[in-house]
Amino acid sequence: MTYQRPLQALAVATALSLSGAAQAHFQVLYVDDTALPRAHPLELAAVFTHPFSGGPTMAMGTPLAFNHISARGEKTDLRSYLRPVQWHSPDNAATAYRASLPRELVRSLGDHTFVLEPEPYLEAEEGLYIQQFTKLVINVGGVPGNWSEPQDLPVEIQPLSKPYANWTGGVFRARVLADGKPVPFAKVEIEYLNHPVEFTANGFAKTAQVKAPQASFNVQSTYADDLGIVTIGLPRAGWWGIAALDIGTKKTYQGKTLSQDAVLWVQATDMQ
Amino acid sequence: MNTTAHLLLAAALLSAPAAFAHGPAFDCYLEDAGGVKCEAGFTDGSSAAGRTIQVRDSRGKVLLEGPVAADGSYRFQAPNGDYAVTFLGGDGHDATLQSFDITQ
Numbered sequence: 001m002t003y004q005r006p007l008q009a010l011a012v013a014t015a016l017s018l019s020g021a022a023q024a025h026f027q028v029l030y031v032d033d034t035a036l037p038r039a040h041p042l043e044l045a046a047v048f049t050h051p052f053s054g055g056p057t058m059a060m061g062t063p064l065a066f067n068h069i070s071a072r073g074e075k076t077d078l079r080s081y082l083r084p085v086q087w088h089s090p091d092n093a094a095t096a097y098r099a100s101l102p103r104e105l106v107r108s109l110g111d112h113t114f115v116l117e118p119e120p121y122l123e124a125e126e127g128l129y130i131q132q133f134t135k136l137v138i139n140v141g142g143v144p145g146n147w148s149e150p151q152d153l154p155v156e157i158q159p160l161s162k163p164y165a166n167w168t169g170g171v172f173r174a175r176v177l178a179d180g181k182p183v184p185f186a187k188v189e190i191e192y193l194n195h196p197v198e199f200t201a202n203g204f205a206k207t208a209q210v211k212a213p214q215a216s217f218n219v220q221s222t223y224a225d226d227l228g229i230v231t232i233g234l235p236r237a238g239w240w241g242i243a244a245l246d247i248g249t250k251k252t253y254q255g256k257t258l259s260q261d262a263v264l265w266v267q268a269t270d271m272q
Numbered sequence: 273m274n275t276t277a278h279l280l281l282a283a284a285l286l287s288a289p290a291a292f293a294h295g296p297a298f299d300c301y302l303e304d305a306g307g308v309k310c311e312a313g314f315t316d317g318s319s320a321a322g323r324t325i326q327v328r329d330s331r332g333k334v335l336l337e338g339p340v341a342a343d344g345s346y347r348f349q350a351p352n353g354d355y356a357v358t359f360l361g362g363d364g365h366d367a368t369l370q371s372f373d374i375t376q
Contacts, residue, residue, distance in 0.1 A: 038299060108311060141297040141298075144315070
């Protein structure tokens, strides 16, 4: 038995390194394409997960709000379109939400913003709640619109570049806001959606797109500048999540610490 | 250029509207009770208000013509038979949609 102990210790150490602080929680709000030549019905997925490692995925409660904001600023409650699904990650399965939106909702030319306000998630090990207000912006027909306008959320990331028109290798700028005001030096994490979404399987692909040389690379960490502006690179095509952590004024929920985070998803496209 | 070639060119332009610094963006869809709503604009965000929209029959005869409204829209009742809707965006920036391509 004694000769097995080092192996057991190694196994424990490996497990720790995979599940430790090198992974970030991200509320994913996903659609296949964000820049549509013409509108078509949209399939959306809302999954609370660790996007670089493709999981483990956390069970979502019923979202508190899910809105569509049109190019003209009209807000539509989309909660009736949400349906819970078991979302399959390489490691586990957990409750997530999908929405099948008819073409009529997004057929107008211009920008369409989707905002998800999840129920706070209890991170039992740390004894705190996490609530990530998440935005996704798509465009129909190439007519620019209100993509850079804040949506009056308690916490949000205001795009300063079009979130749906980014070449791979470009930079993306955004401003971190809490109650509509910039948050200087906000802590920001950036993570690549490394396991592609497979709608037919209600899950993430088992195979990762890229392999990190070391755990620090799973999530990039940076800070906003003194004006609350954050600039990131987009070194690979696909989806990049940007999260500004614990920037809300509301700090407790049901007697426990609450971290209100703001998330924005940006799609990068190869030049070809 | 004959009408068919013109429509094909317009369709090609429409299929890649964002390729122009100032290109036309145009789409139409069916509303209730046979109404068609079109939206016209430009990829640089400038307004198409006052620009002309034409509705033609399959032989190219103009059935309806009118200006784009301040909100970028143009509404009409769908005529019988096949038709095409053209947004005259100026400077060759025309965009045309065929009725078979206009749905809800």
